[in-house]
Amino acid sequence: MNNGMTLRGGWNVAYNYAVGTTGKKFFDTLIEKKIIATKCSKCGLVVLPPRSFCERCFVPAEEWVEVGKEGTIQAFTIVPVKFESLPDPPYAIAYVLLDGADTALVNFVRNVDLADLNNAAKQLAIGRRVRVVFEKRRKGTINDFHYELIEPEQAKRQRLKK
């Protein structure tokens, strides 16, 4: 290292993050296989992840609405490299606008073959429809569900023909 000397060190600090009452309600509802979003009673914006305040109107967001279990990809990426303490590659993640929500929510997209990145990117295109798939065992965390691509009807018919 540049003929210099270095001294190895590190930080290892543990935390207990407060979930908050809004977060608790959202996570409790995930266990029941439902995704609920907060709604601003002033501007009506339906927001995910849920917020206890409407950040635009600056008033409490006191309403809850259930959003759809399908949605549309707004942005995506595929990560083929390993980063320290981050998920093992390759993985695909996407921001999805769930039906009825006004903001996009990020999660893994699990049913895409990631062997060829450019091919996988074509499948994950913006505008593609995905569905929410709940895990069998749910713990009340954001990892209680993931997304899967909904196969377009045409592709499905072609596959079945073969």
Added chain:
Amino acid sequence: MKTKAAIVGVGQTHYKSYHNYTLPELSMQAAVAALDDAGMTINDIDAVVYSMGPSEFLGVNEPDKWCVDAAGGRDNPFMRIHTGGATGLSAAQAGFHHVAAGLFDAVLVVGADKVRECIDSQQVLNTIWDPLYERQFGLTTITMAAFQAVRHMYRYGTKEEQMALVAVRSWGNACNNPVAHLKGHITVDDVMTSPYYCWPVKKYDMCPSSAGGAAIVIVSKKKAMKLSTRPAWIRGCSEVANTVFLGDQMGGRSEMDFADSDILAMAAKAAYSQAGIRNPAKEIQVAELYAPFTVCELSMVEALGFCRKGESGRLNEEGFFNMNGGIAVNPSGGTLCANAIAITALARVCDGALQVMGKAPPKMQVKNVRNAVCTGEGGSFQFHAVMVLSADYY
């Protein structure tokens, strides 16, 4: 404002992966270089703004405390500014406001960073996102750039090759900058065949993790007239912030699109208005932009009003942003060629000031510069800061 203010001295160390100097040592080297450039000593300084981003890259808690003496803070008013990647420009803004408000005659803005001493900077950067809802999905600043890239490609038909060309130009420009970390004559093919880190972002689409220090001296009009025949007048400065949640800027009823740097456009509008700039594409000759990924630059030049949304890829191919083009973007090589995060936006101010003062290294100097725009971007692409520097007294 009580008084006009100008930059009369700039200093930068070399940028590289590792420095054999400690953080205080790098800070002091930059501070001394800026003071020398201004023809001043530390005794002429009335207050110090320390430009320090996240502590976690260094593994030293609140590193500004470690660096007070080395930054010239002893017996002086001293404050740290931190807005992530935008830190350096926010620190310059604080220094500017101190002087413009008439509180101090001479302020030193200084900082340093050593990003590579952290074994994996993306482990740290992942923790800027919400611990309940977002961190779990391996978000990094590279995934953030990938989201912007796919949206820019979707909305405007931007091609990976057009992004690659940003890296080619930046690396080429950096050959003229003695302090740049990365430089060389690379090709679009080199970028296109470099490995994907987060599709469609490839190795050469990304900035390096650098170590280095930077500093500027800002003084009041009265002092500037005495010290320098051609100071860089600070004619406009603004910063605007936005949510950490990227998904709030996509689809639905979003007021903005993550493809566009709309927050930067807001900050630029305010800074241009202060500077009296009506047509940025005609009145600005140099832009030093905090664009840590190639797509960011394409999005930013649109937000800065150099062209319409979606036009930057084509204009870049036509050479509009080259050294001898309509607006020279990142003559220094910019953030793609050196990123010591805490001071990268301050380096943009240094390099913009050098252009305005006519003191850039010979091949890096753009001809007939009257106005330069410098930017900083931080957090989840959520802090955007803009400074307009001018050769002309107003």
